[in-house]
Amino acid sequence: xxxxxxxxxxxxxxxxxxxxxxxxxxxxxxxxxxxxxxxxxxxxxxxxxxxxxxxxxxxxxxxxxxxxxxxxxxxxxxxxxxxxxxxxxxxxxxxxxxxxxxxxxxxxxxxxxx
Amino acid sequence: xxxxxxxxxxxxxxxxxxxxxxxxxxxxxxxxxxxxxxxxxxxxxxxxxxxxxxxxxxxxxxxxxxxxxxxxxxxxxxxxxxxxxxxxxxxxxxxxxxxxxxxxxxxxxxxx
Numbered sequence: 558x559x560x561x562x563x564x565x566x567x568x569x570x571x572x573x574x575x576x577x578x579x580x581x582x583x584x585x586x587x588x589x590x591x592x593x594x595x596x597x598x599x600x601x602x603x604x605x606x607x608x609x610x611x612x613x614x615x616x617x618x619x620x621x622x623x624x625x626x627x628x629x630x631x632x633x634x635x636x637x638x639x640x641x642x643x644x645x646x647x648x649x650x651x652x653x654x655x656x657x658x659x660x661x662x663x664x665x666x667x668x669x670x671x
Numbered sequence: 672x673x674x675x676x677x678x679x680x681x682x683x684x685x686x687x688x689x690x691x692x693x694x695x696x697x698x699x700x701x702x703x704x705x706x707x708x709x710x711x712x713x714x715x716x717x718x719x720x721x722x723x724x725x726x727x728x729x730x731x732x733x734x735x736x737x738x739x740x741x742x743x744x745x746x747x748x749x750x751x752x753x754x755x756x757x758x759x760x761x762x763x764x765x766x767x768x769x770x771x772x773x774x775x776x777x778x779x780x781x782x783x
Binding site: 566589591593598599600601602603606608647649651657658659661662663664 | 675677702704711712713714716719721729759761763765767768769770771772773774775776777779
């Protein structure tokens with residue numbers, strides 16, 4: 558079965574420190590992976606995606622993600638966290654069932670403390 | 672959220688009522704989706720449509736209905752058969768296969 562796991566409900570980090578939000582996946586075939594961010598009472602905003610190519614993907618707002626095929630992971634990273642990065646982050650994978658269905662992880666709440 | 676308009680932002684429903692959530696897009700995307708978001712459960716797919724006049728059930732379609740009469744519009748009706756409708760509802764669109772989604776700003780539905 559195709560799935561996405563975000564093992565941490567919440568990640569706490571001090572402002573200025575690097576952050577990592579973890580994601581692992583299970584799909585058949587080549588994965589198409591995405592990260593989205595959600596602020597309270599808002600829709601999801603696209604951060605970055607991995608389709609093919611370089612394992613390090615750079616996205617919006619200084620975020621990047623590293624695709625690791627052997628570990629089936631797609632962790633979201635940022636070198637220096639901002640308080641304004643505090644939000645809910647979702648990892649997602651496209652379901653390769655002939656239609657464009659995204660399967661989402663449960664989400665990880667990132668709290669950046671001043 | 673640009674390009675997708677969800678209305679209303681907040682909606683209150685009485686027991687036994689049907690309510691319709693609107694989703695309109697000007698992105699010219701073929702595919703449209705409805706998700707439900709509950710705390711701690713991530714997003715769950717209700718219905719999706721890949722083309723006008725065609726739609727399929729997602730993982731939690733019971734108690735919901737949709738229509739896709741125009742490319743721009745994909746309204747969701749929450750019927751009285753949906754026993755626990757209080758949630759945040761998100762509409763999304765995509766231009767085709769293997770593309771990510773663009774999301775609307777959501778509608779928060781509360782049963783009173």
